[in-house]
């Protein structure tokens with residue numbers, strides 16, 4: 470009986486980890502994917518092709534230079550990690 474319970478627990482744990490990973494992939498793209506011209510910053514124009522990113526563009530752009538640097542994006546991702 471003990472064996473059955475622990476097997477079930479491991480299965481449940483594994484599936485929740487897989488689900489969390491899938492959700493993360495949906496919500497965020499890697500910086501290199503977003504930076505279409507590979508100049509090291511994501512502009513509003515580049516963000517426009519990702520509606521979810523465009524929505525939070527102003528939030529991510531902390532120094533308000535209308536560009537998202539890799540550092541700003543990493544900080545944003547770290548914040549998401551904390552919330553989830």
Ligand SMILES: [Ca+2]
Nearest residue numbers: 504506508510
């Ligand atoms: Ca760019």
Ligand SMILES: [Ca+2]
Nearest residue numbers: 530532534536
């Ligand atoms: Ca910026």
